[in-house]
Amino acid sequence: MSDAELKHISEDYQWGFSDDVEPEVKLKGLTPEVVRTISKLKGEPEWLLEFRLQALETYFAKPWPTWGPDLSELRRQMDDFYYYVKPPAREDARSWDDVPEEIRRTYEKLGIPEAEQKVLAGVGAQYDSEMVYHSIKEELDKKGVIFTSIEDGVREHEDLFRRYFSKVVPPTDNKFAALNSALFSGGSFVYVPPGVDVEVPLQAYFRVNTEGFGQFERTLIIVDEGAKVHYIEGCTAPIYTSEALHTGVIEIVVMDGAESRYTTIQNWPVNMYNLVTQRALVGENAYHMWLDGNLGSKVTMKYPSSILKGRGARSEILSIAFAGDGQHLDTGGKLIFNAPDTSGSIVSKSISKGEGRSSYRGLVKVPPKGERARVNVECDALLVNENSKTDTYPYMEIASDSASVGHEATVSRLADDQIFYLTTRGIPEDEAAALIVRGFIEPVAKELPLEFAVELNRLIELEMEGSVG
Amino acid sequence: MTKTLEIRDLWANVGETPILKGVNLTVPRGEVHALMGPNGAGKSTLGKVIAGDPSYEVVKGEVLLDGENILGLEPDERARKGIFLAFQYPVEVPGVTIANFLRLALQARHGKEVPLTEFYGKLQRAIEVLEWDEAYVTRYLNEGFSGGEKKRNEILQLMVLEPSYAILDETDSGLDIDALKIVAKGVNAMRGPEFGALVITHYQRLLNYIVPDVVHVMMDGRVVKTGDKQLALELEERGYDWLKAEVGA
Numbered sequence: 001m002s003d004a005e006l007k008h009i010s011e012d013y014q015w016g017f018s019d020d021v022e023p024e025v026k027l028k029g030l031t032p033e034v035v036r037t038i039s040k041l042k043g044e045p046e047w048l049l050e051f052r053l054q055a056l057e058t059y060f061a062k063p064w065p066t067w068g069p070d071l072s073e074l075r076r077q078m079d080d081f082y083y084y085v086k087p088p089a090r091e092d093a094r095s096w097d098d099v100p101e102e103i104r105r106t107y108e109k110l111g112i113p114e115a116e117q118k119v120l121a122g123v124g125a126q127y128d129s130e131m132v133y134h135s136i137k138e139e140l141d142k143k144g145v146i147f148t149s150i151e152d153g154v155r156e157h158e159d160l161f162r163r164y165f166s167k168v169v170p171p172t173d174n175k176f177a178a179l180n181s182a183l184f185s186g187g188s189f190v191y192v193p194p195g196v197d198v199e200v201p202l203q204a205y206f207r208v209n210t211e212g213f214g215q216f217e218r219t220l221i222i223v224d225e226g227a228k229v230h231y232i233e234g235c236t237a238p239i240y241t242s243e244a245l246h247t248g249v250i251e252i253v254v255m256d257g258a259e260s261r262y263t264t265i266q267n268w269p270v271n272m273y274n275l276v277t278q279r280a281l282v283g284e285n286a287y288h289m290w291l292d293g294n295l296g297s298k299v300t301m302k303y304p305s306s307i308l309k310g311r312g313a314r315s316e317i318l319s320i321a322f323a324g325d326g327q328h329l330d331t332g333g334k335l336i337f338n339a340p341d342t343s344g345s346i347v348s349k350s351i352s353k354g355e356g357r358s359s360y361r362g363l364v365k366v367p368p369k370g371e372r373a374r375v376n377v378e379c380d381a382l383l384v385n386e387n388s389k390t391d392t393y394p395y396m397e398i399a400s401d402s403a404s405v406g407h408e409a410t411v412s413r414l415a416d417d418q419i420f421y422l423t424t425r426g427i428p429e430d431e432a433a434a435l436i437v438r439g440f441i442e443p444v445a446k447e448l449p450l451e452f453a454v455e456l457n458r459l460i461e462l463e464m465e466g467s468v469g
Numbered sequence: 470m471t472k473t474l475e476i477r478d479l480w481a482n483v484g485e486t487p488i489l490k491g492v493n494l495t496v497p498r499g500e501v502h503a504l505m506g507p508n509g510a511g512k513s514t515l516g517k518v519i520a521g522d523p524s525y526e527v528v529k530g531e532v533l534l535d536g537e538n539i540l541g542l543e544p545d546e547r548a549r550k551g552i553f554l555a556f557q558y559p560v561e562v563p564g565v566t567i568a569n570f571l572r573l574a575l576q577a578r579h580g581k582e583v584p585l586t587e588f589y590g591k592l593q594r595a596i597e598v599l600e601w602d603e604a605y606v607t608r609y610l611n612e613g614f615s616g617g618e619k620k621r622n623e624i625l626q627l628m629v630l631e632p633s634y635a636i637l638d639e640t641d642s643g644l645d646i647d648a649l650k651i652v653a654k655g656v657n658a659m660r661g662p663e664f665g666a667l668v669i670t671h672y673q674r675l676l677n678y679i680v681p682d683v684v685h686v687m688m689d690g691r692v693v694k695t696g697d698k699q700l701a702l703e704l705e706e707r708g709y710d711w712l713k714a715e716v717g718a
Binding site: 415416417418420421422423424425426427428429431432435436438439440441442443 | 543559577
């Protein structure tokens with residue numbers, strides 16, 4: 001990236017500042033030694049070290065994807081990343097007072113402690129490789145809700161952890177899931193006991209500070225029978241000239257009759273490769289929603305998936321992607337109907353601005369056992385400028401005669417007549433464009449909690465400044 | 470300060486083709502003027518050029534809003550100064566509710582936050598005059614509206630935004646007589662010493678309900694005749710051919 005490009009991007013990206021924080025540990029390179037050191041620093045049981053080492057072999061054995069966005073630049077840099085960076089902070093503090101001031105200030109700038117007070121049931125904050133803060137409201141703690149770092153999940157709830165960990169997304173699933181399995185550090189472990197309703201959302205916030213760093217958080221969420229939870233993740237990083245990597249794995253087990261939602265507001269800077277695997281196993285009459293908002297990153301490859309494994313299981317995948325100059329967002333979702341009377345939908349809204357490119361990639365699979373499955377897929381693309389790009393890859397494998405399948409795709413352009421109409425009412429051109437874009441994503445954005453909808457609107461307004469005319 | 474909307478020797482092209490060829494026209498505040506003329510005379514173009522439609526190129530002339538030439542201003546700046554164009558074909562904007570959009574527009578017009586109560590007060594009064602259902606304001610802007618609903622929505626916006634000068638571009642087209650009466654009621658409710666309007670129409674019918682102070686006739690890109698409301702009746706009766714002959718157009 002040239003300095004001029006960087007300057008242009010920095011002006012648009014509000015969270016591109018960095019902290020002057022000296023890490024305690026920095027590990028470079030992709031070797032079994034690095035993996036052993038990570039595991040040792042965490043004091044992990046032997047089985048987990050073996051799992052990691054095996055996963056590293058799987059990573060090396062798996063070929064690079066031959067489809068989707070161009071990863072050749074990333075591939076060249078794989079030996080140069082820092083794969084583990086431990087901040088100089090106590091692990092997983094329970095009070096913001098115990099978080100070092102410089103780091104705490106960053107989260108204050110991001111508004112995290114304030115949101116925690118007002119609208120959240122619990123917050124986890126990750127800084128580079130480690131969770132530096134985790135807290136949950138006392139009444140939920142008393143009801144037996146667990147919300148800790150993944151490390152504490154291993155330490156304090158090893159049986160529960162081991163029963164579900166890597167069962168939803170095994171390391172062999174894809175190259176980057178293998179990479180995460182070898183290197184994972186940070187992320188959340190969540191357990192909601194049967195029948196408990198966590199009425200307000202839990203949030204995890206992922207912050208990167210170190211240049212040339214790869215973040216590999218791992219989250220495991222177990223929603224027991226009839227329980228309810230909404231988990232939100234957000235993320236930002238400083239803008240550096242070199243590339244960065246974020247490879248998360250999220251596993252969710254939604255047991256019979258349970259309900260869960262997982263919301264992502266991804267706002268990485270445009271030097272970030274964001275390659276994430278997210279999957280939920282949905283039980284009988286259970287429900288899971290993925291709400292996936294991708295605004296930032298250089299490349300994103302992310303297809304939240306739901307496997308409907310119990311009769312009557314339901315899932316919705318709502319996806320928003322906003323690709324500007326230098327960005328390729330390859331997003332969508334997967335629905336696998338492995339039981340009768342299951343239903344699901346994918347609604348994708350993508351916006352491409354400047355030379356940005358957004359791609360919808362989706363898979364719907366109904367094997368013969370998915371009797372009477374109902375599925376609907378809708379993907380709409382909005383192109384802001386002449387050079388903006390979009391493409392659609394909807395895969396459907398339907399092997400059940402009784403399944404009902406709907407699919408609709410549209411591509412539209414930000415229309416001059418819409419802009420003119422709104423400006424003749426006194427609304428400036430940039431705001432008019434932002435209003436049209438907000439209207440375009442409204443069917444998905446309305447599912448966001450209010451505070452996040454407001455934040456999303458603000459980000460879109462920033463993105464649309466100077467984008468037309 | 471001169472309180473007029475004055476168009477002076479206005480020439481405008483679309484591409485290489487001249488559409489307006491020296492329009493002269495003055496609408497003082499407090500008056501409603503009708504603009505009539507055959508198809509292709511340039512009436513709608515005049516409305517769009519005044520509002521600032523970028524698809525037209527102004528070659529020459531001035532549009533003076535209370536003495537200030539607004540031709541160098543963007544459409545939104547013109548609107549904030551008090552120009553309003555009711556579109557012949559209002560545009561659909563999915564996902565944006567009428568209420569949300571109008572509040573943004575009103576705040577832009579006033580250059581400051583407008584209290585919610587004040588905004589809803591204005592909205593409610595307009596809805597009442599237009600005999601509309603309040604539920605419409607929570608619908609997306611013009612999306613799936615019938616022609617008549619779209620036109621009613623234009624007048625709703627007019628009433629909430631309270632411009633100094635409104636140009637109504639064939640607001641009567643596609644309306645049945647009941648809808649026409651309601652739209653006229655809205656426009657008439659706006660009449661007063663601080664409001665001027667230019668009503669573009671093909672038909673005398675609308676002018677039975679919005680009675681104009683002055684009637685202009687446009688042909689081939691110019692205003693060729695100006696008279697009182699009798700002129701509209703005469704055109705209705707006799708057509709445009711006699712006038713063409715008279716002005717040599």
